[in-house]
Amino acid sequence: PNVGKSSLLNRLLNEQRAIVTDIPGTTRDIVCGDIMVDGVRVKLSDTAGIRDDADTVEQIGVDRARKAIQHADLVLLVLDASRPITQQDTDLLALASSRAHLVVRNKSDLPQAAGVPDGIAVSAKTGEGIAELLRHIATHAGQPGETLLTQARHMNLARNAADSLLECAQRVAAGDPLDLCAVYLNDALRALGEITGEQANDDVLDSIFSTFCVGK
Ligand SMILES: Nc1nc2c(ncn2[C@@H]2O[C@H](COP(=O)(O)OP(=O)(O)O)[C@@H](O)[C@H]2O)c(=O)[nH]1
Ligand SMILES: [Mg+2]
Structure with a gap:
């Protein structure tokens, strides 16, 4: 003070x-x-x-x-x-x-x-x-409208997140079980969380998947 x-x-x-x-x-x-x-x-x-x-x-x-x-x-x-x-x-x-x-x-x-x-x-x-x-x-x-990733580690994490999201999307499109797809979504969330310092907890995943109807 x-x-x-x-x-x-x-x-x-x-x-x-x-x-x-x-x-x-x-x-x-x-x-x-x-x-x-x-x-x-x-x-x-x-x-x-x-x-x-x-x-x-x-x-x-x-x-x-x-x-x-x-x-x-x-x-x-x-x-x-x-x-x-x-x-x-x-x-x-x-x-x-x-x-x-x-x-x-x-x-x-x-x-x-x-x-x-x-x-x-x-x-x-x-x-x-x-x-x-x-x-x-x-x-x-930085520049208007863009957020800069200035650290190599952050760049790698962002790439990992993008790869995981792509994998997830492909598996969803192929009709794989959603709980398997969720693993990749989880990977992406974790990578992004390491950049932002936020921990995506299970609640986030739960809320995403609560909108899906997972048939078992
Ligand atoms: N001499 C001097 N006094 C300052 C300066 N900045 C703030 N003050 C004085 O420091 C006191 C606390 O200021 P304030 O802005 O309320 O501080 P805060 O508690 O960190 O928000 C006030 O009496 C201000 O007038 C400065 O650059 N020079
Ligand atoms: Mg003050």
């Missing part, structure tokens, strides 16, 4: 959308806004800061923030570079490290503390470094 996330959202949106105060725990619900970066629409979400000692309402905000991290295409991990790093910062870095993320060192207008991790230096207050941050966001945003 208080590192300047809401101030940064407002700066990026060019309007006072989120409430900013010097009281930790001001932001509870997620505040969103869209900006265009290099022709790509980027949806920004400002969340509560992740901390353990939040009151009941803020704690719900913290849970939402955790979920937002899991679903974001890019996580902006905002640190207050004028203060020494905290255990919460370290925990957050660990949380964000499994996701595409940028470390943003906010409050570059203040004297800087030692030991704060490297990142993009910005000041939500003065606007310093914001253009640089937008350039980094643009790099991650």
Whole structure:
């Protein structure tokens, strides 16, 4: 809390959308806004800061923030570079490290503390470094209408998923038993899940196959 996330959202949106105060725990619900970066629409979400000692309402905000991290295409991990790093910062870095993320060192207008991790230096207050941050966001945003698979591992998983889907379709067309076809569908789901980090559970398969009438 208080590192300047809401101030940064407002700066990026060019309007006072989120409430900013010097009281930790001001932001509870997620505040969103869209900006265009290099022709790509980027949806920004400002969340509560992740901390353990939040009151009941803020704690719900913290849970939402955790979920937002899991679903974001890019996580902006905002640190207050004028203060020494905290255990919460370290925990957050660990949380964000499994996701595409940028470390943003906010409050570059203040004297800087030692030991704060490297990142993009910005000041939500003065606007310093914001253009640089937008350039980094643009790099991650990719091209309109397409999602880039940049890792060889992801490319392979996507190919595996496509192969499995093809196999499944051919077997369905050949009249193979649907529970056998489902094995290939399951393979495809698992491969895609490895890319997105989501585990497709049996419920997904169940809901797909509940619409089929499997005669046995
Ligand atoms: N000096 C300075 N203060 C800032 C900056 N960004 C935010 N603040 C102040 O830090 C406090 C917390 O800001 P806020 O945006 O509510 O932080 P959040 O809790 O992370 O959303 C407020 O008093 C802001 O005015 C900055 O870049 N420089
Ligand atoms: Mg806030």
